[in-house]
Amino acid sequence: xxxxxxxxxxxxxxxxxxxxxxxxxxxxxxxxxxxxxxxxxxxxxxxxxxxxxxxxxxxxxxxxxxxxxxxxxxxxxxxxxxxxxxxxxxxxxxxxxxxxxxxxxxxxxxxxxxxxxxxxxxxxxxxxxxxxxxxxxxxxxxxxxxxxxxxxxxxxxxxxxxxxxxx
Amino acid sequence: xxxxxxxxxxxxxxxxxxxxxxxxxxxxxxxxxxxxxxxxxxxxxxxxxxxxxxxxxxxxxxxxxxxxxxxxxxxxxxxxxxxxxxxxxxxxxxxxxxxxxxxxxxxxxxxxxxxxxxxxxxxxxxxxxxxxxxxxxxxxxxxxxxxxxxxx
Numbered sequence: 001x002x003x004x005x006x007x008x009x010x011x012x013x014x015x016x017x018x019x020x021x022x023x024x025x026x027x028x029x030x031x032x033x034x035x036x037x038x039x040x041x042x043x044x045x046x047x048x049x050x051x052x053x054x055x056x057x058x059x060x061x062x063x064x065x066x067x068x069x070x071x072x073x074x075x076x077x078x079x080x081x082x083x084x085x086x087x088x089x090x091x092x093x094x095x096x097x098x099x100x101x102x103x104x105x106x107x108x109x110x111x112x113x114x115x116x117x118x119x120x121x122x123x124x125x126x127x128x129x130x131x132x133x134x135x136x137x138x139x140x141x142x143x144x145x146x147x148x149x150x151x152x153x154x155x156x157x158x159x160x161x162x163x164x165x166x167x
Numbered sequence: 168x169x170x171x172x173x174x175x176x177x178x179x180x181x182x183x184x185x186x187x188x189x190x191x192x193x194x195x196x197x198x199x200x201x202x203x204x205x206x207x208x209x210x211x212x213x214x215x216x217x218x219x220x221x222x223x224x225x226x227x228x229x230x231x232x233x234x235x236x237x238x239x240x241x242x243x244x245x246x247x248x249x250x251x252x253x254x255x256x257x258x259x260x261x262x263x264x265x266x267x268x269x270x271x272x273x274x275x276x277x278x279x280x281x282x283x284x285x286x287x288x289x290x291x292x293x294x295x296x297x298x299x300x301x302x303x304x305x306x307x308x309x310x311x312x313x314x315x316x317x318x319x
Contacts, residue, residue: 002177002246004217004218004221005177005214005218005246005247006176006177006180008213008214008218009177009180009181009184009214010180012184012213012214013180013183013184013187013210016187016188016210017187020187020190020191020193021191030187034183034186034187037179037183037186038176038179038180038182038183042175042176042179045175072173073173073175073176074173074176
């Protein structure tokens with residue numbers, strides 16, 4: 001029951017945001033912000049439970065995200081592909097996305113990035129381990145693509161240890 | 168096989184759900200508080216209905232009302248919080264009291280007296296969830312929650 005609980009609750013959240021905000025871009029921003037607020041806290045739980053050590057490079061980070069984190073929290077293991085030559089960008093391919101079970105995007109929400117919460121979660125979590133990243137969806141099964149693809153780009157190492165704020 | 172969604176993640180999502188209910192200018196004063204609670208209860212209700220609808224047919228064929236309530240205490244609580252309720256009382260006339268001594272949506276926060284007024288915000292969704300689940304089982308109910316003492 002619990003994965004359906006998450007999916008249904010997430011759906012209710014997106015529905016409410018669509019009621020409260022007039023355009024899809026604002027909803028996308030809210031989802032990203034909420035994801036960020038989740039990510040900055042989730043990372044502590046993750047580090048405590050997973051026992052993974054510090055990642056030495058972005059490749060290790062990718063492996064940990066796909067094989068440990070996604071598995072732990074969403075029960076799926078995305079595959080990692082499309083590394084940039086510089087090793088600073090990669091894609092996560094989700095064959096199935098638990099957030100979108102039974103979800104269909106209505107016609108008037110073509111710009112909505114339904115699962116945008118995930119981007120914020122990843123961004124917030126990595127910021128807490130001193131990595132600034134850019135995360136975005138490049139393919140989405142809800143929009144008719146065959147798979148869901150999340151692109152992650154390493155921006156820079158964060159030197160200051162500022163406490164996590166709320167966005 | 169359905170994917171598992173983790174309790175910690177769900178609790179963090181719930182916190183954002185509460186924030187969303189008080190966003191978009193709904194938040195201030197008594198009226199704002201009530202409006203947000205209504206939003207949260209409504210969301211919980213729809214989620215509870217959805218959950219019950221997705222259970223296999225036989226799973227909810229309870230012969231007695233008490234068995235339905237026990238389902239909520241064990242299975243629903245288990246799915247949402249990873250544990251069962253601590254106590255169940257009834258007057259055998261249709262009123263049931265489910266007691267949780269460590270309600271996860273409240274234990275996360277740092278509580279002091281001034282946060283007492285915040286507690287209802289973290290109970291509303293769950294009340295709706297129970298009401299929605301019961302509704303799918305053909306039971307009309309009123310679900311309220313109270314906090315008798317906050318975690319230290």
